[in-house]
Amino acid sequence: MAFENLTERLSKALKNLTGKGKIGEEDLQASLKEIRLALLEADVSYPTVKKFIAAIKEKAKGAEILDGLNAPQQVVKIVNDELTALMGDEAVPLNQSEKIPTVVMMAGLQGAGKTTTVAKLAYKLKKEKQARPLLIAADVYRPAAIDQLEVLGKDLEIPVFSEGTDVDPREIVRHGLAQAKENKNDYVFIDTAGRLQIDETLMTELKDIAQIASPDEILLTVDAMTGQNATETAESFANALDLTGVVLTKLDGDTRGGAALSIRDVTGKPIKFVGQGEKPTDLDVFYPDRMASRILG
Numbered sequence: 001m002a003f004e005n006l007t008e009r010l011s012k013a014l015k016n017l018t019g020k021g022k023i024g025e026e027d028l029q030a031s032l033k034e035i036r037l038a039l040l041e042a043d044v045s046y047p048t049v050k051k052f053i054a055a056i057k058e059k060a061k062g063a064e065i066l067d068g069l070n071a072p073q074q075v076v077k078i079v080n081d082e083l084t085a086l087m088g089d090e091a092v093p094l095n096q097s098e099k100i101p102t103v104v105m106m107a108g109l110q111g112a113g114k115t116t117t118v119a120k121l122a123y124k125l126k127k128e129k130q131a132r133p134l135l136i137a138a139d140v141y142r143p144a145a146i147d148q149l150e151v152l153g154k155d156l157e158i159p160v161f162s163e164g165t166d167v168d169p170r171e172i173v174r175h176g177l178a179q180a181k182e183n184k185n186d187y188v189f190i191d192t193a194g195r196l197q198i199d200e201t202l203m204t205e206l207k208d209i210a211q212i213a214s215p216d217e218i219l220l221t222v223d224a225m226t227g228q229n230a231t232e233t234a235e236s237f238a239n240a241l242d243l244t245g246v247v248l249t250k251l252d253g254d255t256r257g258g259a260a261l262s263i264r265d266v267t268g269k270p271i272k273f274v275g276q277g278e279k280p281t282d283l284d285v286f287y288p289d290r291m292a293s294r295i296l297g
């Protein structure tokens with residue numbers, strides 16, 4: 001299960017405090033050290049951990065918890081609040097265009113879950129808002145990506161625009177958008193290509209597509225299982241594209257969970273959704289407070 005180790009270690013660090021009536025300077029230092037190690041081991045990025053611990057220290061000082069009554073509970077609350085803040089405080093909804101269609105472009109490495117997420121998101125909107133989305137298959141490099149999207153579209157009864165693998169993705173996007181306008185689709189999702197690692201050609205293509213489509217939303221899809229690498233990847237994409245949000249996938253897996261904590265801090269962009277399984281319904285709105293509670297166990 002995701003966060004298993006992190007949860008265990010954090011609750012142990014906090015239990016050391018809650019077992020006491022009062023907290024002395026040394027107790028607090030010892031717990032903070034434990035929390036710091038737990039976060040680093042969960043693959044939270046180093047600068048994020050540093051900032052996080054400093055914030056807790058500062059808050060603890062402000063709350064004058066040392067030797068105070070109820071101090072341990074106060075520390076638990078401070079940790080909970082800071083975790084929530086680290087992940088963005090509030091849930092942030094999908095951007096909406098004033099006139100249809102709202103255009104959502106996906107970005108991310110190959111295997112991160114873009115194609116799956118496109119289908120899940122479109123399905124969510126169709127179910128919850130009776131939306132009429134169109135999916136554009138612009139990943140012409142990954143073998144079977146287009147087929148995968150077409151199969152998903154057929155299963156979910158959502159139209160997919162594709163022109164095979166021989167047409168330039170920029171053209172596919174232009175044509176797909178024209179079709180969406182003609183058919184009055186209210187949402188367009190653009191599935192783009194990913195590489196196993198970031199390269200110039202990929203970034204140029206994504207920048208071009210962003211320019212052509214002027215998306216209302218550019219969602220970076222990040223595989224939560226990739227830990228420390230996830231933050232590095234996110235940073236590179238954030239430097240190249242005007243990301244508007246992040247989808248964190250595979251949180252149902254056995255991930256250490258660090259990406260969930262670092263991504264917002266590293267990219268400055270909100271995590272908007274989390275993927276928690278392979279089925280079309282396995283996509284949830286990301287609530288920082290609920291995630292903090294889940295992490296603290």
Ligand code: GDP
Pocket residue numbers: 108109110111112113114115116117142145194221249250251252253274275276277278282
């Ligand atoms: P893409 O290359 O970025 O388009 O990635 P895909 O959408 O093809 O996903 C790669 C693999 O990850 C597929 O086998 C998906 O079923 C799987 N996947 C995607 N999202 C999730 C998720 O939230 N949980 C789990 N367990 N698997 C996922």
